[in-house]
Amino acid sequence: MAVIGVGRFIQQRQDFEDGIARSYQVEIHARTQIAQGDNPHAARAAVAAQAGRRTELRDQISGDTRDTALLVAAGLIAGLTGALLLFSGLIASMRRPLEELVDAAGRLAGGDRSARVKVGGLSETATLGAAFNEMAGELELEASKRDQLDRLKDEFVLTASHELRSPLTSVQGFAELLMLERDSLTDKQVETVEIILDNCRHLARLLNDLLDLARSDAGRLAITPKPTAVAALIDDAVRTMRAQTETAHQTLTQRVEPGLPLVDVEADRIRQILVNLLTNAHEYSPKGASIEVTARPRGAEVEIAVTDDGPGIPESQLDLIFQRFTRGDAGLTQRVGGTGLGLAISKSLVELHGGTIEAESSLGVGSTFRFRLPAARMPAEAGSSATATEAS
């Protein structure tokens, strides 16, 4: 429209210039007549008429110019509006699919493997969308293959650890039978049977650990927490370990702060963690070492720590120590019978109770493993709040 306006403006201007020029020609002709005295009366009238004609032409051109200017302005506004609409439409047609892509990518990253986008819009965004869908499809396929493998692995471990229990029962059972008649055995035979029994216990522990890990992986490791006294748990674990630490001339002490709140835990599982930590302390520390179990309140939690004055753990190993099949370097003199699973299981179990576990160590000084467990909601708390109500 603006182009039409500009064209018309040029045309009008041309017509106006032509009109004015013609008018001056006529006037010049008339003035020549006047000068020559050739019909001067009519010539004067013609001059006057041409002056009027030019005023008329000027009025007309200024009116036309205004109209044309309006037309050009209107054209420009319409053009700009059109361009704006076109542009925002273009942006919108790119933005919607992009927003959808961002959203779907977020869902995919968050674990929603079925996240896909609607393919459409501009060819570029459509290509992007199709590529995204293809990628998401492959991820979903990979993930389902991996899930299937994980399930197979868990089932295998569960079945294997069950199936191995029966032969283990026989080996251990008959070795124990032999030990019942140890009086009629030679020292060498007794020692041999003790080695068999030692290894049976180790195998049983390995099976239990593997089973726990498989259950944990399958999300089937469950606990039934009950309010439990920490001191009794520590007593139990220390009693279980006593014979082993005494054989190694290690001192095993416990220090439980008085007035400790009950913890909300499954007793067997916490005992398992404590025995794991104590077994590590015992096996990795030299003869004559000191091992201590402590417990103290920490806000709404109870902190239990197992400390030894053994060789310590290098910093490079400390970060990996809670990963499965990681075993600390026991040095050349120590014979360590661990499975490399104990700390991984302990971590799973502590976390299952809503607690945390950490390790601290300095080489040549010793190591401390401490874990925190949530205190049970005590009836004592309800009692104290009732007292407060009474007081007010």
Place this chain on the structure above:
Amino acid sequence: MAKVLVADDSETILLLMRTRLELAGHTVETAADGQEVTERMEAGDEPPDLLLLDAMMPRKSGLDALRELRAAGVDTPALIVSAHQDPTDADAPTDLEISGYVTKPIDFERLLGTVAELTRG
């Protein structure tokens, strides 16, 4: 001393159980599966004081056998032997009046204590 009926599909385990229980002064009868257990209980002229049943056996499991016996009104105390590490969380039935669980590998000191307790008097 008590009369114990032990069922397990492993002959080795049966021999082991028999030896340990007899050493402790008990009388032992053995069965290879749950079917044999129910048959013997039906025909039995001298019923045992205690059942020691493996949870998983071919033909008829210890749990199935116990279910049949309980339905027939047999109230003999029963211990279930399980390869599960923690049988109480493995869909343990609550309606069979199970006196306890024994896990493999078997802690015989504990088992003999439980047997003595269940068959006392």
